[in-house]
Amino acid sequence: MNEGRVMEAIKIILEEIGEDPNREGLKETPKRVMNLFKEIYGHTGINPNEELNTVFSEEHDEMVVVKDIPFHSTCEHHLIPFFGKVHIGYIPNGKIVGLSKLHRLVENTSRRLQVQERMTTMISKAIVDKLSPKGVIVVVNAEHLCISMRGIKKLGSITTTFSSEGVFKNDINLKNDFYHAIKL
Ligand SMILES: Nc1nc2c(ncn2[C@@H]2O[C@H](COP(=O)(O)OP(=O)(O)OP(=O)(O)O)[C@@H](O)[C@H]2O)c(=O)[nH]1
Numbered sequence: 001m002n003e004g005r006v007m008e009a010i011k012i013i014l015e016e017i018g019e020d021p022n023r024e025g026l027k028e029t030p031k032r033v034m035n036l037f038k039e040i041y042g043h044t045g046i047n048p049n050e051e052l053n054t055v056f057s058e059e060h061d062e063m064v065v066v067k068d069i070p071f072h073s074t075c076e077h078h079l080i081p082f083f084g085k086v087h088i089g090y091i092p093n094g095k096i097v098g099l100s101k102l103h104r105l106v107e108n109t110s111r112r113l114q115v116q117e118r119m120t121t122m123i124s125k126a127i128v129d130k131l132s133p134k135g136v137i138v139v140v141n142a143e144h145l146c147i148s149m150r151g152i153k154k155l156g157s158i159t160t161t162f163s164s165e166g167v168f169k170n171d172i173n174l175k176n177d178f179y180h181a182i183k184l
């Protein structure tokens with residue numbers, strides 16, 4: 001990221017909304033926003049698979065569920081946040097992954113410009129690529145500020161997206177076990 005160019009762009013935006021970028025409260029704002037961008041877009045272009053490098057050989061063949069993984073991402077249409085929780089379930093096939101790595105995977109897929117559907121699929125695809133599990137299922141619940149804060153202005157609506165691979169694709173009982181575990 002060219003820090004100077006980003007700060008200049010923020011300064012121009014401040015001027016164009018009618019603000020004085022030199023007043024005390026705003027003097028450091030271009031720099032703050034530049035640092036914010038580094039943080040919230042910091043995984044742009046980084047392959048999510050990289051987060052799943054710590055795997056262990058293990059003959060556990062029942063479902064593993066990690067629920068309520070919090071995330072904040074940024075809507076690529078409006079550049080404002082959408083945020084919520086991710087729930088992940090997978091059935092290992094000889095390999096398990098370090099649990100924190102699933103949190104890192106969510107962090108990776110959310111710290112970039114996103115749409116919720118793509119984020120959901122990116123998570124399940126990385127798990128398939130790195131673990132070759134018998135099955136994986138991902139559910140994302142999120143509130144979009146572009147829906148609640150502007151435009152249609154509907155406060156409180158939640159969007160739920162699903163992605164499943166392998167045995168979860170067509171086995172309704174397995175899906176129900178997962179939904180029960182996350183109490184959807
Ligand atoms: N499917 C999907 N749509 C999204 C997501 N985030 C934002 N959107 C939608 O992207 C669409 C962009 O629509 P446009 O008509 O191009 O933009 P707009 O005029 O600002 O639309 P409004 O939000 O309806 O005011 C909107 O319907 C948003 O609700 C997302 O994660 N998934």
Ligand SMILES: [Zn+2]
Pocket residue numbers: 075076077078079080144146147
């Ligand atoms: Zn949006």
